[in-house]
Amino acid sequence: MKSEGFYLSIEAIASMLMLVILLSMPLPESRNYMQDLHDFKKGNDLLILWARQGTSLNLEQMRKDFEFAFPGKSALISLDSEKAVVGKQGREAIASKAFFFGSALEKHEISLAIFKEYSA
Amino acid sequence: MATTAKGFVFSLDLAVSFTAMLLMALLLLMHLGIAGEKQEIEFRQMELNRTALFLADSIVKNSNPEKPALGSAAFDKERARVLANELDAGLLGEIQEMEKNGFFIASISLKEIGGSEKTVFSKPAGKNCTALDRIVSAQGRIAKMAVQLCEK
Numbered sequence: 001m002k003s004e005g006f007y008l009s010i011e012a013i014a015s016m017l018m019l020v021i022l023l024s025m026p027l028p029e030s031r032n033y034m035q036d037l038h039d040f041k042k043g044n045d046l047l048i049l050w051a052r053q054g055t056s057l058n059l060e061q062m063r064k065d066f067e068f069a070f071p072g073k074s075a076l077i078s079l080d081s082e083k084a085v086v087g088k089q090g091r092e093a094i095a096s097k098a099f100f101f102g103s104a105l106e107k108h109e110i111s112l113a114i115f116k117e118y119s120a
Numbered sequence: 121m122a123t124t125a126k127g128f129v130f131s132l133d134l135a136v137s138f139t140a141m142l143l144m145a146l147l148l149l150m151h152l153g154i155a156g157e158k159q160e161i162e163f164r165q166m167e168l169n170r171t172a173l174f175l176a177d178s179i180v181k182n183s184n185p186e187k188p189a190l191g192s193a194a195f196d197k198e199r200a201r202v203l204a205n206e207l208d209a210g211l212l213g214e215i216q217e218m219e220k221n222g223f224f225i226a227s228i229s230l231k232e233i234g235g236s237e238k239t240v241f242s243k244p245a246g247k248n249c250t251a252l253d254r255i256v257s258a259q260g261r262i263a264k265m266a267v268q269l270c271e272k
Contacts, residue, residue: 009134011141018144022151034169038252041177045255048205049262065262068233069255 036116040094042069043112047098050110055102057110059084066112076113090115164271168250171223172269176254179228180205180265189218189225189241206257207265215241219272226270230256232263246270 046069050057062077066086074087095113102108175189182191183202192211194203207230218225226245231237249270256265 009137011134011137015137015141015144018141018148022144022148025151025155034166034173038173041173042253042255045180045205049255049257052206052257065233065255068262069264 036094039070039073039114039116040096043094043096043114045069047096047110047112051098051100054100055108062110070114073117074115076111076115078109078111080108087115090117092116165248165250167221168223168248168269168271169252171221172250172252172267175218175220175225175269176252176265176267179267180207180254180256183208183211185211187218188212188214189216205255207263209259212240212258217243222272223269224272226268227266228268229266230258230263231266232258232261235261235263237266246272 046065050062050065057079059077059079059082062079063084063086066075066077072087074085074090076089076093077084077086093113093115095111097109097111100108100110178190179192181193181202181204183193183195184191188211191202192207192215194206194208194211195201196203212228212230215225215228224243224246225241226243226249227239228241229237229239245268247270249268251266251268253264253266256263258265
């Protein structure tokens, strides 16, 4: 009896399986896992210093401080109802908020949202 | 005449395919080895970054006259509290060698907004280093404090 077919030996199956496993296992990429936490802490540093300045704070100064602290980065900064975008607005951000009180105990709110950047 | 003989049957194609399988197994083990080594390096780098982050945090959030490398923030005696992110120039100038978990501080520098960078502490750098900065207030002005941490 003559029959056509495809013969596959056990060791060939094992070899092909190993080849598939080898090709499907990529090497881990280098990433800085602490970058977000670092940006978050730096952002909080700025908020603490801004809150300490109190009512003498203004949006223009906040913009300059942010550009000094985070060169090349973008953010959305706000002081009470005033808002300003530094750089290009992004989608994802690391955001923090702080409050301080004026001399008449009026509440002021400052917030900072640092836009995340993804490297290519 | 039928004969029965015991022994090994050797075929060339079987030998070749078996060798190919062993080669595949070797390649797989080598790949796993490389991936494992890379992960170890990544883990060490993550530890370095984490230690640097926490050390910098400690410098700006704590006040430790005995070990200024662990706390250089100003202390408000009247209110009896640490002024986070406000550096005490005296404590900063007294920073000495600091080592933790196989890492050491290589340098600390301060750059005021609109000013030049000043090195507060410096030591020869190690083989693998990381640097990060924090925002502080130094003598009433906003400044960037950069900390460089190296592996021993």
